[in-house]
Amino acid sequence: MRALAAVLVLLAGCSAPKDQSDWERQHIKAAERIDEQLPRLPPPPQRASLLEFPVSGSTVRFFVDGSSLEPGRDGVVRYVLVARTAGGVDNVSFEGIRCATGESRRYAVGHPDGSWTGRPNDWQPVLPWQRVLGREYFCVQGVPIHDRGEGVRALQEGGHPFARGFSGDRFRDSRR
Numbered sequence: 001m002r003a004l005a006a007v008l009v010l011l012a013g014c015s016a017p018k019d020q021s022d023w024e025r026q027h028i029k030a031a032e033r034i035d036e037q038l039p040r041l042p043p044p045p046q047r048a049s050l051l052e053f054p055v056s057g058s059t060v061r062f063f064v065d066g067s068s069l070e071p072g073r074d075g076v077v078r079y080v081l082v083a084r085t086a087g088g089v090d091n092v093s094f095e096g097i098r099c100a101t102g103e104s105r106r107y108a109v110g111h112p113d114g115s116w117t118g119r120p121n122d123w124q125p126v127l128p129w130q131r132v133l134g135r136e137y138f139c140v141q142g143v144p145i146h147d148r149g150e151g152v153r154a155l156q157e158g159g160h161p162f163a164r165g166f167s168g169d170r171f172r173d174s175r176r
Contacts, residue, residue, distance in 0.1 A: 099139035
């Protein structure tokens with residue numbers, strides 16, 4: 001009888017996994033997150049180190065400050081973004097893209113005097129310009145660039161050489 005009870009206990013533990021509730025999914029996902037060390041704020045962007053990249057359908061011109069580009073050991077590529085409006089106004093932000101999950105985070109917002117304000121926001125789905133940066137330049141196939149030089153070359157050459165012809169894109173536009 002004891003043997004039968006032991007077998008039943010073992011079989012109960014081997015049952016098919018149950019669907020998870022929203023609460024379970026959220027908390028399991030949060031527990032799986034990579035511990036991230038918050039980075040130091042970079043110097044303000046310099047015009048000489050701005051590298052433009054195209055974002056189709058946008059009237060805004062987008063630039064990355066090549067000197068700020070920093071892939072971290074945590075799988076996050078951080079950079080200073082300059083979004084220049086048609087009227088010539090620059091919006092500056094310090095951002096990061098988590099390559100493994102295709103998420104983004106804003107660490108701070110830049111001001112004309114070179115100062116930074118704000119606090120890091122939560123990880124969120126990428127925005128259109130971040131999708132382009134992840135897919136074409138910094139996170140090809142979910143793998144972060146190895147160093148600043150690799151990212152700068154990708155921006156200078158109009159895209160990372162490995163961004164062509166592979167599948168498994170974490171930055172795919174879900175609207176397509």
